Structures are given as C-alpha cells and as structure tokens.
Amino acid sequence: MSTTQLHTIAIAGNPNSGKTTVFNALTGLQQKVGNYPGVTVEKKTGQMTLPSGTVEVVDLPGLYSLNPKSIDEQVAFDVLTGREKGTAMPDGVVVVIDASNLERNLFLFTQIMDLEIPTILALNMMDVVERRHIQVDLDKLSATLGVPVVPLIAKKGKGIEELKAAIQHLNQQIPPKRQWNLHPEVESACESLTKWFAEHTNLKPGACFSQALYILTNDSALELWGGKTSELRERVFQLRESLKSQEVNWKSAEITGRYTWVRGICQETLRYEVGMTPHKSDKLDQVLIHPVAGPLIFIGMMALVFQSIYSWASFPMDIIDGFFGWLSGIIHGVLPEGVLQGLIVDGVIGGVGNVVIFLPQILLLFFFLALLEDSGYMPRAALMMDGVMRKFGLQGKAVVPLLSSFACAIPGIMATRTIENQRDRLLTILIAPLMSCSARMPVYVIFIGTFIPNQRVLGIFTVAGLTLLGMYLTGIVAAILMAILFRKWLVKGEAPAMIIELPSYRLPSLKSALILMWVQSRAFLVNAGTIILTLTIVLWALATYPQVEQYSVDYPTQIRVLTDQLPAAANPDQLAMQIQQLEAQQAAEDLAHSFAGRLGKVIEPVIEPLGYDWKLGVGIIAAFAAREVMVSTLGTIYSIGDADEESTDLREHLRQDYSTLTAVSVMVFFVLACQCMSTLAVVRRETGSWKWPLFMFGYMSVLAYIGALVVYQGGQLLGWGG
Amino acid sequence: MIQTMPLSTGTTGQHLRIGAIQSENANDMLRLQELGFLEGTEVQILKSSDPMVLRVGETRLGIQRDLASQISAYRLK
Numbered sequence: 001m002s003t004t005q006l007h008t009i010a011i012a013g014n015p016n017s018g019k020t021t022v023f024n025a026l027t028g029l030q031q032k033v034g035n036y037p038g039v040t041v042e043k044k045t046g047q048m049t050l051p052s053g054t055v056e057v058v059d060l061p062g063l064y065s066l067n068p069k070s071i072d073e074q075v076a077f078d079v080l081t082g083r084e085k086g087t088a089m090p091d092g093v094v095v096v097i098d099a100s101n102l103e104r105n106l107f108l109f110t111q112i113m114d115l116e117i118p119t120i121l122a123l124n125m126m127d128v129v130e131r132r133h134i135q136v137d138l139d140k141l142s143a144t145l146g147v148p149v150v151p152l153i154a155k156k157g158k159g160i161e162e163l164k165a166a167i168q169h170l171n172q173q174i175p176p177k178r179q180w181n182l183h184p185e186v187e188s189a190c191e192s193l194t195k196w197f198a199e200h201t202n203l204k205p206g207a208c209f210s211q212a213l214y215i216l217t218n219d220s221a222l223e224l225w226g227g228k229t230s231e232l233r234e235r236v237f238q239l240r241e242s243l244k245s246q247e248v249n250w251k252s253a254e255i256t257g258r259y260t261w262v263r264g265i266c267q268e269t270l271r272y273e274v275g276m277t278p279h280k281s282d283k284l285d286q287v288l289i290h291p292v293a294g295p296l297i298f299i300g301m302m303a304l305v306f307q308s309i310y311s312w313a314s315f316p317m318d319i320i321d322g323f324f325g326w327l328s329g330i331i332h333g334v335l336p337e338g339v340l341q342g343l344i345v346d347g348v349i350g351g352v353g354n355v356v357i358f359l360p361q362i363l364l365l366f367f368f369l370a371l372l373e374d375s376g377y378m379p380r381a382a383l384m385m386d387g388v389m390r391k392f393g394l395q396g397k398a399v400v401p402l403l404s405s406f407a408c409a410i411p412g413i414m415a416t417r418t419i420e421n422q423r424d425r426l427l428t429i430l431i432a433p434l435m436s437c438s439a440r441m442p443v444y445v446i447f448i449g450t451f452i453p454n455q456r457v458l459g460i461f462t463v464a465g466l467t468l469l470g471m472y473l474t475g476i477v478a479a480i481l482m483a484i485l486f487r488k489w490l491v492k493g494e495a496p497a498m499i500i501e502l503p504s505y506r507l508p509s510l511k512s513a514l515i516l517m518w519v520q521s522r523a524f525l526v527n528a529g530t531i532i533l534t535l536t537i538v539l540w541a542l543a544t545y546p547q548v549e550q551y552s553v554d555y556p557t558q559i560r561v562l563t564d565q566l567p568a569a570a571n572p573d574q575l576a577m578q579i580q581q582l583e584a585q586q587a588a589e590d591l592a593h594s595f596a597g598r599l600g601k602v603i604e605p606v607i608e609p610l611g612y613d614w615k616l617g618v619g620i621i622a623a624f625a626a627r628e629v630m631v632s633t634l635g636t637i638y639s640i641g642d643a644d645e646e647s648t649d650l651r652e653h654l655r656q657d658y659s660t661l662t663a664v665s666v667m668v669f670f671v672l673a674c675q676c677m678s679t680l681a682v683v684r685r686e687t688g689s690w691k692w693p694l695f696m697f698g699y700m701s702v703l704a705y706i707g708a709l710v711v712y713q714g715g716q717l718l719g720w721g722g
Numbered sequence: 723m724i725q726t727m728p729l730s731t732g733t734t735g736q737h738l739r740i741g742a743i744q745s746e747n748a749n750d751m752l753r754l755q756e757l758g759f760l761e762g763t764e765v766q767i768l769k770s771s772d773p774m775v776l777r778v779g780e781t782r783l784g785i786q787r788d789l790a791s792q793i794s795a796y797r798l799k
C-alpha cells in the first residue's frame with residue numbers, strides 16, 4: 001500500500017453540483033456560489049486543516065465530461081490531467097455530484113475514476129433526493145464503484161465532517177480498475193495508442209488508456225494532445241479507418257460504454273418510492289419561459305429592480321449624507337482654517353464622502369443580482385433571449401456574462417469563458433463593458449437626482465427611476481448595434497447551436513445574498529479608501545495649487561474692510577451679500593489659476609460641443625482612472641470653490657451650473673465610455689494580447705464622444721437646451 | 723418498422739425515444755451524447771417552441787430547434 005503525503009486535493013464534478021459550496025465549507029472561504037452552470041470559471045485554491053496537517057484544496061469549474069469544449073472546462077481538465085504547467089497533479093479528487101441527477105453525474109465520475117487518482121464520491125443535494133422520495137443505496141454504490149461515498153447537504157454543512165474524515169484516508173486508497181466494457185475492437189485499438197501516453201505524459205496507466213480512447217474517438221482531444229506530432233495523428237486516422245471498415249461505431253463507443261455501465265448501477269442503487277414525480281420547476285417554467293409571458297415577466301422584473309434601486313436607497317443615502325455633513329461641521333470647529341482643513345473637508349469628505357453615499361444603491365443592485373443568480377432564473381433568461389441574441393450575432397450563452405456585467409464588467413468578462421465558440425466569446429467580451437456597471441451608478445444617480453423630477457408614472461414607477469432604467473437601456477442598445485457591426489466586419493461567422501442546462505429553481509438564500517453584499521461593500525469601501533481617496537487628494541492638490549499670488553482685485557483686503565463694517569452697518573444683509581460675492585469671485589479665481597483649472601481650459605474647446613464646462617471636463621478625465629472619481633472630483637472642486645463653508649450640497653451647485661440637457665449628455669458619455677483600467681487589464685489577460693483592450697478603449701471612447709455630442713447638439717436643435 | 727421523425731416535430735408533453743443523431747457538428751453531437759442523448763433513451767418535450775426544452779433523465783436542457791431537427795426520434799411503445 002502506498003501512503004503518499006496528501007498535499008493537494010481537487011474538487012471536480014458537473015456544473016452546478018455544489019462544488020464551490022463544498023469548497024467553502026472545507027476551507028472557510030467565501031467563493032461565489034449560484035444556481036446556474038458556470039459560476040466558477042477559474043481555479044481557486046484554499047487551505048483545509050486536517051489532524052494530519054494542512055491540505056491545499058482546489059475548486060474547479062464544472063465539467064460535463066473530460067472532453068473540454070470551453071475555456072472553463074479546459075481549466076478543470078488541465079488541473080486533473082496534470083497538463084497545467086507548474087502545478088502537480090492533485091493527490092486526490094473529491095467528485096461532487098448532484099445525487100438528484102445521479103446518472104448523468106456518474107458519467108463524468110467514471111471518466112475521472114479512470115485517471116486513477118484516489119477519489120471520493122461526494123453525493124451532494126441529498127435533501128433534494130429525500131424530498132423527491134428517492135432512496136439511494138449508499139453501501140451498494142460504494143461497493144460497486146470501489147470508492148468511498150459520502151452523502152452531503154453541502155448548503156447546510158451536513159456531512160462535511162464525514163467528508164473531511166474520508167479525505168484524511170484518501171492517500172491509502174488503491175484506485176479501482178476500470179469496470180465498464182468497450183467494443184473489443186475499439187479496446188484493442190486503444191491499447192496500441194496507450195504506449196504513447198505512457199511515454200509522453202505523467203498519467204497513470206489507466207489514465208493513459210482513457211486518454212488514448214479520447215483521441216481515438218474525438219478530434220478535439222486529438223488536437224489537444226497530438227496537434228503537433230503528426231505521427232500520432234496518422235496512427236489515429238489509420239485505426240479509425242480500420243474500425244470503420246469493420247463497421248464498428250467508434251465515435252460513440254466510449255460514451256455508450258460508460259452510460260451502459262452507469263445506467264445499470266442506477267437501476268440497482270436507486271429506488272423511486274412514489275415513481276418519477278413531475279417537478280415544481282416544470283410547472284413554474286410553463287409560465288416563466290412561456291413564449292409570450294416569459295419575456296414580459298423578464299422586462300417587468302427588470303423595470304421593478306431599477307425602480308426599487310432608485311427609491312429604496314434614498315433613505316439610507318440621506319443618513320450617510322447627514323453623517324458626512326455632521327462630520328465636516330465638527331472638523332470645521334476642531335481644525336484651524338488652512339491647508340489641513342481644506343484637505344479633509346474639501347478633499348476627503350467632499351470627494352470620497354460623495355462617492356460613499358452611493359453604497360446603498362450598489363448594494364441593492366448586488367442584492368437583486370444575487371437573487372436572480374441563486375434562483376435558477378439566469379439560464380432561463382439565456383434561453384429566452386437566445387433567438388433575439390442570434391439576430392444580433394450573439395447567442396443565448398452571452399446573456400449570463402452580460403447580466404453579470406451590470407454588477408461589474410470584470411466578472412462578466414470572466415464569465416464569457418463558458419462560451420464555447422471563441423469568436424462568440426470575443427464578441428461578448430467586446431460589448432460587455434457597455435452594460436452599465438455599479439461604478440456608473442453614482443454618476444447616474446447624482447445627475448438624475450439633481451435634474452430629473454421624481455414624478456409618479458404608471459403607479460409604481462417614477463420618471464427618475466425610469467430614467468435610470470433608460471441609461472441601462474442606452475448601454476444595451478449600443479451593445480446590440482456594436483455587436484451587429486462587429487459581427488459583420490470583425491468577427492464573422494455563425495454562432496453554434498445552443499445547448500443549455502436548466503437547473504431546478506431554488507429559493508434564493510438570504511444568507512448568501514447578504515454575504516455577497518457584505519463582501520461587495522467591503523470591496524467598495526476599500527476602493528473608496530484607497531484608489532478614490534488617492535485620486536481625490538491628487539485632484540484636490542491640483543485644484544488648490546498653485547495659489548494665486550496677485551489677485552486681479554485685492555479680495556482679502558476688501559473682504560476684511562467690509563467685514564469690519566458689518567456690526568455697525570445700516571444695511572447688514574446687503575453687505576453680507578457683497579462679502580459673499582467677493583468670496584465667490586476669489587474662489588473662482590483661485591480655481592481658474594490652479595493646475596486643474598488650467599488643464600480644464602485647455603480641454604474646454606474639445607468638450608464644449610458636448611455641453612460641458614472645464615469642471616465636468618476635469619471630472620471626466622479623472623474618471624478614466626475610476627468612474628466614481630467623477631463624483632468625488634466635482635465634489636472637491638465645488639467644495640473648494642464654495643463660498644459658503646457650511647454647505648456641501650453638490651446637487652445645489654450642479655443645478656446652478658448646468659442644464660438638464662448637459663446632465664443627460666454627461667450620463668450618456670458615462671454609459672458608453674470605457675473608463676476602467678481593470679477592465680482593460682482583464683481583457684488583455686483573457687484575449688492574450690493588447691490588441692483587443694486597445695481596440696475596446698478606442699471604439700468606446702469614440703462612441704461616447706459621438707453619443708454625448710448627438711444628445712447635446714440634437715437636444716439644442718430641438719430647443720431643449722434651456 | 724418503427725416510424726421515426728425529427729425530434730423538433732414533437733409536441734409539448736410528448737414522450738419520445740431517441741433514434742440516431744446526425745449533426746454535422748461533431749462537438750454538438752458529442753455534447754448531446756455526454757448529456758445522455760443516446761440511442762434508445764427516453765426524452766420528454768417540456769416546451770416545443772424554439773428553443774425547445776427537453777427532459778433527459780433528470781436533466782432539463784434548452785436546445786435550439788435547428789439542433790433538435792438533426793436528432794431523429796420515435797414514439798414510445
């Protein structure tokens with residue numbers, strides 16, 4: 001018996017079988033879980049403590065089979081077969097399977113078993129099995145397969161201790177030999193190919209055999225292993241020819257062989273106590289994916305989500321707003337007037353505070369997305385949208401990445417890994433940043449809140465809420481137009497046929513939604529406290545220095561003179577007003593003299609046609625580092641230029657300076673522009689070159705400029721400029 | 723002789739058995755087989771408009787009608 005040390009174990013299994021839930025339970029981490037196939041698209045590692053020591057645990061993307069067809073499957077495949085460079089093959093595998101769908105899940109299990117790595121079968125979703133009155137004979141299953149079987153309800157943490165105990169003994173396992181049968185001719189053909197794998201890979205003997213089988217029966221597997229050695233290719237083609245001449249169906253030999261074995265096992269180990277009952281999900285689907293009702297429900301739901309984001313958030317926002325007002329009041333009292341006070345009140349509170357106010361909105365957005373992702377609705381949305389998406393050169397599978405992009409384009413772009421066709425994937429990546437992400441929310445809300453009336457329409461909606469929805473729709477329409485264009489000129493070709501699994505609906509878990517919100521708010525606040533804070537301080541400095549040495553009018557003296565007259569004045573109100581005016585003029589001169597002001601003047605001719613002044617211009621440029629900085633920049637600039645020290649209300653200032661048309665033009669610019677370094681970095685990583693991120697940045701900038709120009713100039717022509 | 727028909731012509735609620743799969747696309751065919759679409763397997767049509775929804779064992783799949791038309795099927799019994 002070989003008792004090797006257990007260093008690394010991998011968690012593998014069908015998509016959506018609960019692998020990440022198990023991973024989180026084992027490691028105490030909080031990786032993302034959701035009720036649709038393809039939540040995990042890259043490998044994640046964590047640590048687990050056993051009495052014998054620490055073990056590294058690797059969570060993998062889901063697989064339908066060991067014939068990878070998409071990038072996420074490829075990642076899992078590479079780890080399991082030791083193809084991943086610099087990573088050793090795992091010492092053990094926990095195969096998490098959905099026990100309520102035993103047959104299909106066991107199919108993959110037999111493939112993983114053939115790798116001859118010590119394996120545990122974790123039978124997850126035992127609660128579902130029980131609810132459907134299905135009996136599973138665990139002992140028989142374990143005896144037949146020759147591996148330990150651990151029943152789990154991972155979501156409730158049930159069975160995790162038993163799983164840990166089984167993992168503890170994993171290194172003593174002798175992997176069982178293959179038990180299913182192949183057509184004898186195919187079998188002997190494979191044996192002659194097995195030698196190549198034994199010579200060229202680190203795979204175990206059994207695994208060499210199964211890989212030989214894959215390259216014999218499957219072209220993409222052949223390409224994967226033998227793309228370069230034409231010798232291997234030739235051998236395979238010869239063998240296929242000879243099988244064909246003997247009228248052996250080599251193509252489906254492997255799959256049929258496995259399924260035949262698995263179906264036998266299922267018959268012996270499963271007992272349906274009340275027969276196969278129709279699922280509640282099927283009844284729900286009669287409405288939710290109904291050709292007419294389905295899409296209507298989808299649209300209505302989205303409208304409701306944006307309305308609630310807009311209206312529910314106002315109360316917590318007021319509280320945060322009040323808090324910052326109170327804080328700057330206190331700082332005014334405590335700190336002496338000067339640079340430090342300016343930095344804290346104008347820079348930090350005026351800037352970062354104005355961004356943090358939008359935390360409630362962002363959290364609500366994440367909350368609704370979590371509900372959608374956890375309920376099982378996402379793949380249905382993909383299903384219903386497939387036909388429409390195809391008209392635009394996309395496909396249904398693009399829906400999940402695009403919906404995720406409403407939270408943030410980065411996970412959205414990662415999620416495109418589930419799209420099998422590489423051209424479709426690229427197309428989806430290119431348009432994903434046009435979906436309005438949560439970082440745009442502060443910009444939308446501040447301008448909508450300032451300029452758009454909160455009038456009720458249609459009972460539950462308001463003009464403001466619908467305008468918010470309108471911004472999202474603008475992004476979607478732009479994405480559609482770009483997709484059509486790109487498909488025509490750039491990434492030609494037809495989208496492949498859709499095959500998508502629809503999981504059972506599940507009641508979304510409030511707990512996991514709350515955890516997600518917690519993780520997100522932490523990320524948001526860290527971001528506000530680091531990147532946004534730094535940028536805001538830099539901007540504050542740029543807007544404060546250099547200071548004016550010689551004003552055009554001697555404001556300080558004049559103000560002092562007037563202030564001295566104030567107590568004895570006959571008309572104090574008029575005098576106070578005069579003082580305020582002088583202060584405002586001084587502040588304006590200060591700003592205009594500063595670096596930011598001068599920069600603004602330089603770019604003014606470029607942005608003037610869009611209806612922007614230099615302050616918006618500086619904000620937009622700063623926002624290319626991070627979108628939220630737009631709001632903090634405006635907050636800082638106005639705070640510095642603020643004559644009345646007590647008021648920090650950004651909205652008041654915006655209303656004085658700009659028209660509604662300018663506000664819409666700014667929002668449209670933000671819908672369309674790619675103002676996010678991290679997105680570009682992820683696109684670079686996912687496409688493997690700088691070509692596509694640069695292209696993305698270029699086309700979106702042009703689009704944003706043209707979009708804003710059309711809005712502003714068009715609006716003026718129509719006489720809405722006022 | 724059993725009468726075969728393209729799977730895409732089935733109606734909602736119907737139970738059918740899979741005959742041959744003649745997809746031009748090797749990957750699609752593989753994917754379907756891996757999900758349990760094998761000759762002789764029973765499927766139920768849950769939604770017959772495009773895209774179709776099929777039940778194979780405990781798996782519910784949405785597939786495009788185009789693809790379903792490349793799968794032949796026959797009535798149970």
Ligand SMILES: Nc1nc2c(ncn2[C@@H]2O[C@H](COP(=O)(O)OP(=O)(O)OP(=O)(O)O)[C@@H](O)[C@H]2O)c(=O)[nH]1
Pocket residue numbers: 014015016017018019020021022032033034035036037038039040041060061062063124125126127128152153154155156374506
């Ligand atoms: N009823 C039930 N649901 C579970 C159980 N374990 C996990 N789930 C749910 O199953 C869904 C899928 O869980 P994940 O852990 O994301 O599955 P995964 O295998 O990592 O999925 P992919 O990363 O997409 O391959 C989630 O909605 C979980 O809440 C369980 O024991 N019972």
Ligand SMILES: [Mg+2]
Pocket residue numbers: 019020021032033039040060061062
């Ligand atoms: Mg996962």
